Amino acid sequence: MxxxxxxxxxxxxxxxxxxxxxxxxxxxxxxxxxxxxxxxxxxxxxxxxxxxxxxxxxxxxxxxxxxxxxxxxxxxxxxxxxxxxxxxxxxxxxxxxxxxxxxxxxxxxxxxxxxxxxxxxxxxxxxxxxxxxxxxxxxxxxxxxxxxxxxxxxxIVKRSTAAKGDLICVTGDLGGAFLGLTLMEREKKIYLENPQLQPDLENEDYIVGRLLKPEARKDMIEFFEKNDILPSAMMDVSDGISSEVLHLCRQSNLGCVIYEEKIPVSEASRKAAYKFGLDPTVCALNGGEDYELIFTLKQEDHDKITLNEEISVIGYMTDITDGCKLLTKGGNRFDITAQGWNAFQK
Amino acid sequence: MxxxxxxxxxxxxxxxxxxxxxxxxxxxxxxxxxxxxxxxxxxxxxxxxxxxxxxxxxxxxxxxxxxxxxxxxxxxxxxxxxxxxxxxxxxxxxxxxxxxxxxxxxxxxxxxxxxxxxxxxxxxxxxxxxxxxxxxxxxxxxxxxxxxxxxxxxxIVKRSTAAKGDLICVTGDLGGAFLGLTLMEREKKIYLENPQLQPDLENEDYIVGRLLKPEARKDMIEFFEKNDILPSAMMDVSDGISSEVLHLCRQSNLGCVIYEEKIPVSEASRKAAYKFGLDPTVCALNGGEDYELIFTLKQEDHDKITLNEEISVIGYMTDITDGCKLLTKGGNRFDITAQGWNAFQK
Known part of the structure; x- marks a missing residue:
């Protein structure tokens, strides 16, 4: 203010x-x-x-x-x-x-x-x-x-055109905007209870920036163009990847496997999550507003993206009968459910 | 309700x-x-x-x-x-x-x-x-x-391309939606003061319809196409013609003369205006939401519209130094001022 x-x-x-x-x-x-x-x-x-x-x-x-x-x-x-x-x-x-x-x-x-x-x-x-x-x-x-x-x-790349075996990729890192929101809501609460206290943003520039100043990934579209890459399906990450990946699966009539260890989370987000007592993976899966891109890619195009550090391969598309699964670091297999932001259930 | x-x-x-x-x-x-x-x-x-x-x-x-x-x-x-x-x-x-x-x-x-x-x-x-x-x-x-x-x-017809001497035309009739609004506001007030009273819409179907169910003038665009008519400037009537005609003048760098007696007002609107103690011309000039079209036309195209009863010629464009004038039935000459709906002055 x-x-x-x-x-x-x-x-x-x-x-x-x-x-x-x-x-x-x-x-x-x-x-x-x-x-x-x-x-x-x-x-x-x-x-x-x-x-x-x-x-x-x-x-x-x-x-x-x-x-x-x-x-x-x-x-x-x-x-x-x-x-x-x-x-x-x-x-x-x-x-x-x-x-x-x-x-x-x-x-x-x-x-x-x-x-x-x-x-x-x-x-x-x-x-x-x-x-x-x-x-x-x-x-x-x-x-x-x-x-x-x-x-x-x-x-033009739709959501509905992924194929079985395609790699699932995301740009940038995830969960930062949600952690920025968590921080701001915490500071707001403190301020409302005690207006004398100054906000303590504790060098949390990165997650605050992710919340307040998201950057649409024009650079990625340019990278695709320059490197002759055409994703097989794509959407932006506004509600959290667990929600988005379910959209891609549903609209393409497929299932998927996502590897927890492959989900990109920044060091700043990871630290913030631990400080708030949150699981970084849950923040990345279910936190919204990162405005990254999630896309699928034919396996033979994998070489075209390996040198781009802004792209992470987090899983692959499977048959619809295999469901949508998260493989955790501990080796467990969970169904992915959309925990994304639902405007009508507040 | x-x-x-x-x-x-x-x-x-x-x-x-x-x-x-x-x-x-x-x-x-x-x-x-x-x-x-x-x-x-x-x-x-x-x-x-x-x-x-x-x-x-x-x-x-x-x-x-x-x-x-x-x-x-x-x-x-x-x-x-x-x-x-x-x-x-x-x-x-x-x-x-x-x-x-x-x-x-x-x-x-x-x-x-x-x-x-x-x-x-x-x-x-x-x-x-x-x-x-x-x-x-x-x-x-x-x-x-x-x-x-x-x-x-x-x-494509813009607002800025009218020429001096062009006829100013409007479709349909004006002021009806404003009178419908006046009626509904009156009935609302009566209802709030005495919820037992049933609304008295007194056969005011026409003005109520003008308010609640406006019809965009697709038929006019089709008429233009069929009769090889290209207005020199055009806009829709959402804020009242006094406001709209000033837009046409300002954007075309011209003045205008509007004849009060030529402004089309339906018999139903005229009756309703008198009943509410309002001047029908003022309702037509300043009432909004009629969603008719106001357009200018080269004089040589006049013959193309004379048979269409849905179009009224209400004036013509003049030099900018002549100002924007309303010529009343009584022979007086007034400056037209925008009394149209202003969302920020309520």
């Missing part, structure tokens, strides 16, 4: 003044963006390429907590989670629309912070902001983002 | 079960829909056509009141207001994404009602539901819709 030095009421600008104000620094980068903000709809041209579309609705108190989420990070993350879905199709994001609803507790300066994060995310990924909607809410901050991307038809 | 006979808790299905349940009746119609719901993103193919994208965020208590809005109508309207923006580009809507967030006061049966309205709207306009997101909210119903459409590049 921080203090705003200046406070301009949103009502002073009116809706259209506000949209102009918020979008004035956004320039378009993509040849496919024929027209952006300022008409009934944006106009895109995707001559000969396929378009992918994905959308997310983020609600204060459900998907984020402004008590420990700086608005700039929130803007950045709101874009990033949608770009992650586009990359998960092996496509390149080209445009987003951003709609927000806010109560009058937010000033123009607060909104500017939010849009600064949106701007940085768009710039970093070469994405054009082409539309949106701003309105008021009775309570809380509501964000809706739609991302559009493009790819050649033969490059 | 009505009573649900059955109540299934949303949590019983889980998020993915819920999405499957809600979208199971939706089939895809458009050749451009390569893949719909069920992956990280939908896949569209717009070979050689331009794509238009528009999005809207609708929030309970701000944009709609569930006390007098049946959920089925709400679903229908949520789609319709977005399709209206696509038609306002002279484009054909092809896909939508629909994201919703709901609190646990809504049952599955309530959501089914909502999606039934979404389904009917999609079927009627040949639009495919290709994605979305469902999550929970702490309070209230939140809806985010993104609509995608396509058009040949030379057929």
């Amino acid at each position: 921080y203090i705003m030095e200046q406070r301009t009421e949103i009502a002073e600008l009116g809706e259209f003044g506000l949209i102009e104000h918020l979008t004035k620094n956004f320039e378009t980068h993509n040849a496919s963006t024929v027209m952006g903000v300022g008409d009934d709809a944006a106009v895109l041209d995707h001559f000969g390429k396929q378009t992918v579309v994905t959308t997310d609705l983020l609600i204060e108190g459900i998907h984020f907590d402004l008590m420990y989420t700086p608005l700039k990070h929130l803007g950045y993350k709101a874009v990033m989670v949608n770009l992650s879905d586009v990359y998960a199709m092996n496509a390149t994001p080209t445009q987003i629309t951003m709609s927000i609803a806010i109560s009058n507790r937010f000033s123009l300066e607060a909104l500017d912070e939010f849009y600064e994060g949106v701007f940085i995310a768009c710039e970093k990924h070469g994405v054009d902001l082409v539309g949106g909607d701003t309105s008021s809410s009775n309570k809380g901050f509501i964000i809706s983002v739609t991302a559009i991307g493009e790819a050649n038809a033969d490059k | 009505y009573i649900m006979e059955q109540r299934t808790e949303i949590a019983e299905l889980g998020e993915f079960g819920l999405i499957e349940h809600l979208t199971k009746n939706f089939e895809t119609h458009n050749a451009s829909t390569v893949m719909g719901v069920g992956d990280d993103a939908a896949v569209l193919d717009h070979f050689g056509k331009q794509t238009v994208v528009t999005t809207d965020l609708l929030i309970e208590g701000i944009h709609f009141d569930l006390m007098y809005t049946p959920l089925k109508h709400l679903g229908y309207k949520a789609v319709m207001v977005n399709l209206s923006d696509v038609y306002a580009m002279n484009a054909t809507p092809t896909q939508i994404t629909m994201s919703i967030a709901i609190s646990n006061r809504f049952s599955l049966e309530a959501l089914d009602e909502f999606y039934e309205g979404v389904f009917i709207a999609c079927e009627k306009h040949g639009v495919d539901l290709v994605g979305g997101d469902t999550s929970s909210s702490n309070k209230g119903f939140i809806i985010s819709v993104t609509a995608i459409g396509e058009a040949n590049a030379d057929k």
Whole structure:
């Protein structure tokens, strides 16, 4: 939480003044963006390429907590989670629309912070902001983002096309965002009980960064392109890999084996997990919001990824009758169940 | 308000079960829909056509009141207001994404009602539901819709391309939705003060229908196509024509003259206005949510529209130095000011 030095009421600008104000620094980068903000709809041209579309609705108190989420990070993350879905199709994001609803507790300066994060995310990924909607809410901050991307038809990777024997791979490391959330929730609780105490983030930059500033894996899509790799199936890791791997199995009509010892967990996450009395593997399997990619790969392509330290092979696809299994370090075999984030069971 | 006979808790299905349940009746119609719901993103193919994208965020208590809005109508309207923006580009809507967030006061049966309205709207306009997101909210119903459409590049009509001397035309009639809202708000107030009293809608079907079941003007886009008409500028009427005509003038760098006597108001709306002690012209100018089209047309095209009773010529574009003027029935000349709905000044 921080203090705003200046406070301009949103009502002073009116809706259209506000949209102009918020979008004035956004320039378009993509040849496919024929027209952006300022008409009934944006106009895109995707001559000969396929378009992918994905959308997310983020609600204060459900998907984020402004008590420990700086608005700039929130803007950045709101874009990033949608770009992650586009990359998960092996496509390149080209445009987003951003709609927000806010109560009058937010000033123009607060909104500017939010849009600064949106701007940085768009710039970093070469994405054009082409539309949106701003309105008021009775309570809380509501964000809706739609991302559009493009790819050649033969490059798009679905969830449903894995084959038996394919390797299961994940990028980066897992569980960090969940551990960052655990830390922030702990500090929030302490602060609410005793506002005099300063937050103790104990050099936990890594897990806090994983929570507040996730990075969609554009680099991986570029690596695939450069090395002539086409995953057989792919999705992004937003709910935790136990949930995601079950999606891949169900949609591809297969089973799988995952090796616990192969699941990538960073040293920082492992330490944090032990400090909080949590099992690092459980955090990696069931913690959400890592925004890594999970994909399957034909075995003959294994050589193409071995030198990339950002990719871990964690298992392989099996027959549907073999079920979805986790092989633990101790040699036990468990059924994988989705413990991922379920918005309706809070 | 009505009573649900059955109540299934949303949590019983889980998020993915819920999405499957809600979208199971939706089939895809458009050749451009390569893949719909069920992956990280939908896949569209717009070979050689331009794509238009528009999005809207609708929030309970701000944009709609569930006390007098049946959920089925709400679903229908949520789609319709977005399709209206696509038609306002002279484009054909092809896909939508629909994201919703709901609190646990809504049952599955309530959501089914909502999606039934979404389904009917999609079927009627040949639009495919290709994605979305469902999550929970702490309070209230939140809806985010993104609509995608396509058009040949030379057929897309912007707001900024009107020319001096062009005729200003509107479709249908205006002010009805605002009068419907006025009636419903009055009835709500009476009900809250005395719940024993039954609502008295006094044969006001027309204005109530204008509010609860707006119809995006697909027929007009088809009429333009059939009669080789290309408006010089166009937008949809969501905030009231005084606001919309100012947008057209500002974005085209022009002024305008509007004739009060030419503004189309239905007999039902006129009667309702008098009953509520309101000026029908003010309702037509400043009332929102009619979802008609306002467009400009070269004078030489006038003959092409004269036989269409759904189109009224209400004025013409002038030089920017002449300002934006309303010529009243009494012969007075007023500056047009935007009194349209401003979400931030409630």
